[in-house]
Amino acid sequence: MSTVPIPFSEPPWLMGLPSAYYNESHKKWQKTCRALVDKLLMPEGGEWEKAGDVPTDLYQKFVSANFLIPNLSAPLPVKWLHKLGIHELPGGLKVEDFDYLHTLIYVDEMARTGSLGPSGAVTTGLAFGLPPILKFGDQQLQERFVPDLITGRKRICIAITEPEAGSDVSNIVTTATKSECGKYFIVNGTKKWITNGLWSDYASMAVRTGGPGPSGLSMLVVPLLDTPGVTMRRIKVGGQTAAGTTFMELDNVCVPIANLIGLEGHGMKYVMQNFNHERLTISISVNRISRVAIAAVFAYCLKREAFGKTLMEQPVVRHRLAKCGAELEAHWAWIEQFTYCMTKLSEEEANKELGGLTALAKAQAGRVVEICASTAVLLFGGNGYTRSGMGEIAERIYREVPGARIPGGSEDVMLDLAIRQLVKNFQRKKKELEVELERSGRSSKL
Known part of the structure; x- marks a missing residue:
């Protein structure tokens, strides 16, 4: 690391702190993703978002780099990839070794532009449009569509x-x-x-x-x-x-x-199962753009002077940054733990146990970006209200707040869904326990 990172600018594991989640494969994958995002998105991503469109050849650049396949939920469709001659992802990661922590890293890195637009222009369709065919389509349907979609010949x-x-x-x-x-x-x-x-x-x-x-x-x-x-x-x-x-x-x-x-x-069943992957990736990407916003204004507060001292020397400023940091890092810690569970559970178990929590994590992501983006705009002052200059990143991320809280399941619907599914799981487990106790001649006081 050639520079000291701004506080909150990276997840703790990338700030040099120990983590129990990531192995050497994940660490290597993060470096690979960062290099490709730095090449394909970071130089002009902000300008593309400002213009409202991406270059027509951007999708094919991702295809050429074999950098679209990580959009798909883990585990990857290994049989199809091998059939199409695809055995490795960039950096030499074998497709059969790709897990949900690799997904987390990929999605997090793709959102570093501070906007969900440029990355979404190349990822969203494949990420959520192809899985229903892979998971629920018969062999004939897959044969007709999967080869062209995985290889990027069609979208x-x-x-x-x-x-x-x-x-x-x-x-x-x-x-x-x-x-x-x-x-x-x-x-x-x-x-x-x-x-x-x-x-x-x-x-x-x-x-x-x-x-x-x-x-x-x-x-x-x-x-x-x-x-x-x-x-x-x-x-x-x-x-x-x-x-x-x-x-x-x-x-x-x-x-x-x-x-x-x-x-x-x-x-309906197919749609709802597809939503789980979508909501988790929304949570990850929204956490990252929240991080971009708060890190940008943190750096600004270290150098901006007002009333004879830097903004960082003002207690009220530190208080606002602290509240944002607490929400941001608590949400990220939950996402990491949640994603780790995805690497240990079968798809059936994950859908059953984590569906409601996925909705809750997605809802919380919207609340996190709201406090981080609004705080960034406020502390940037007039610069945060301007679509150009040093505070434009805060203004742009602030406009992403509704897009975090509504698509993929509106916030209030997600909160309600989470509790309903948690209650359903509780009642199911209670009934299973009662049956088990009855068989063994014991009773339950639940």
Whole structure:
């Protein structure tokens, strides 16, 4: 390390403190990720976000560096990667050795630009659009789509949200009705706030194939680019401006029956399991941009003078920074512990035990970035209210706050979901214990 890092500028393990979580593979992976992010995103990421778009060749640069595959949830689809001749990730990391701590490192490094836009422009679609096909699609469906998507020849996004159905996924109204010939689904409806949609050849889309409620939902691979009946336009949003947020209109779009993901009527289950990975990665990236904000203003307070002393010499300033640091590092410690659990539990166990906690971690991420970003803007003063100059990073991150608190499950919905699932798990375990005690002739006082 050639310089002394600003307090809060890096997670504790990268500040030189011991950690029980990371082995040599993780440490090497972090250096690899940092070097690639420094090359591909850091030099111009801020300018891309300011302009509201990324270069058209950025995705292919990530493909060429074999730096998109780590977007997928661990464990990686090793059989498919080997079949396509992909045995290692950058830095020599074998695909079969990739675990959720490698995921954490990758997502954390990708957010170092201080914006979720540039990284989201290349990662979000693949990260959340491909897993439903890999996890729930039959072999025939995978054979048709996985090779082109993993190798970057085609792009995909996830299309769940609608103008009237955001966090309330069970209220989706986009319909997919079977054609008279029985060979197609005819899709009609709208999708809104779809990240990467503009550039995607396909969408893993939630549609209504049956009656009202969750049991009527299914998932389809819907073709987008150059498809009759599909209209897409960019939506201008406050944060993540470079990520290609899209409004989609679907007017009698013909989708082959064979594009059904998994079983008809099981769409709600597939959507909810996909959300767990999304919410964890949101938590990680939002923690990092919170860190960028507070580290930037920490450095500013060390040198900015007012009333004859630096801002850092003002007790009220130190008090504000301390509160932010406590929230930031407590959230990060929880994320690390949470991610470690992901390396030890099966996918089924993780979905059962950690689903509610994932929602809670995601909700807490929004609260952390709110206090860190607002404090940074306040301490930067007029500079933090300006979209250029020394405080522009704080102003930009402050605009990311709603994007942290709403997409992936709105904050209040996440808080409620967390408690409902924790209660459900408690009741299930209580019942299991009572059955076990009854079999052994004992009684439970729970």
